[in-house]
Amino acid sequence: MGASKTHIFTISQNELAQAAKVLAHPARISILQYISRQENCICTDLVDVIGLAQPTISQHLNEIKKIGLLHGTFEGKNLCYCINREKWVALQQAFHLFFTNVNQNCC
Amino acid sequence: MGASKTHIFTISQNELAQAAKVLAHPARISILQYISRQENCICTDLVDVIGLAQPTISQHLNEIKKIGLLHGTFEGKNLCYCINREKWVALQQAFHLFFTNVNQNCC
DNA sequence: ATTATATATTGCAATATTACGATGATAAAC
DNA sequence: GTTTATCATCGTAATATTGCAATATATAAT
Numbered sequence: 407m408g409a410s411k412t413h414i415f416t417i418s419q420n421e422l423a424q425a426a427k428v429l430a431h432p433a434r435i436s437i438l439q440y441i442s443r444q445e446n447c448i449c450t451d452l453v454d455v456i457g458l459a460q461p462t463i464s465q466h467l468n469e470i471k472k473i474g475l476l477h478g479t480f481e482g483k484n485l486c487y488c489i490n491r492e493k494w495v496a497l498q499q500a501f502h503l504f505f506t507n508v509n510q511n512c513c
Numbered sequence: 514m515g516a517s518k519t520h521i522f523t524i525s526q527n528e529l530a531q532a533a534k535v536l537a538h539p540a541r542i543s544i545l546q547y548i549s550r551q552e553n554c555i556c557t558d559l560v561d562v563i564g565l566a567q568p569t570i571s572q573h574l575n576e577i578k579k580i581g582l583l584h585g586t587f588e589g590k591n592l593c594y595c596i597n598r599e600k601w602v603a604l605q606q607a608f609h610l611f612f613t614n615v616n617q618n619c620c
Numbered sequence: 621a622t623t624a625t626a627t628a629t630t631g632c633a634a635t636a637t638t639a640c641g642a643t644g645a646t647a648a649a650c
Numbered sequence: 651g652t653t654t655a656t657c658a659t660c661g662t663a664a665t666a667t668t669g670c671a672a673t674a675t676a677t678a679a680t
Contacts, residue, residue, distance in 0.1 A: 415539035423539040430534035432522035442615040498612035505605035508549040
């Protein structure tokens, strides 16, 4: 096969896994950390800072955008990406709950 | 290429991404949740409960083991898997730090 | 209008992941 | 010793991910 059998799991299991997948690449970790340190952020910066080709950065940004963690607004020719704080906090909470629940019932 | 360029990122970025990758599959989320609800856990149970073939479950368990999140001890012919609480708490802390740091500096 | 700059999209190659049948290893039960 | 039960490993097919060159798009600057 090769594809995950998502249908045999719950929605929240799939959602958490999906979110984890976005964080499952050092480039995307690095991108999120960099954006959080800037007032705003343009792709060119990321290409220089991170050291991957422009299309690759663009793809990674898209992965992060897909789960609603980023929103970008064009300011002229520059695209300023920003973290969606609401979504960020929600995700943080989801991970927190998972870690806490598993740990509390742990054998 | 197809392989991540891990060498251009920091150790902690790679480690967090690596851990996220382990959580990036609903089967592994489900396995961890199930083990936490049991006194201990044997592979056969997981095969029945989750609904994936035994070799597939075994592979997923191995992924989780690789980052030290599980330790299994044989009790006769049964292998009892247990969550490594120390490692679990350390991972929880790593995710907590990441989420908090990014959020605090967020634009 | 033309050129330069910034980002997205397409197409493709290399590699990784997911899943399972078949087989192997080990220990309990008989 | 043979059978049964439990788990791991091997081999392999299907699919997903990663990365980049080439190209497209869109705005700014000239």
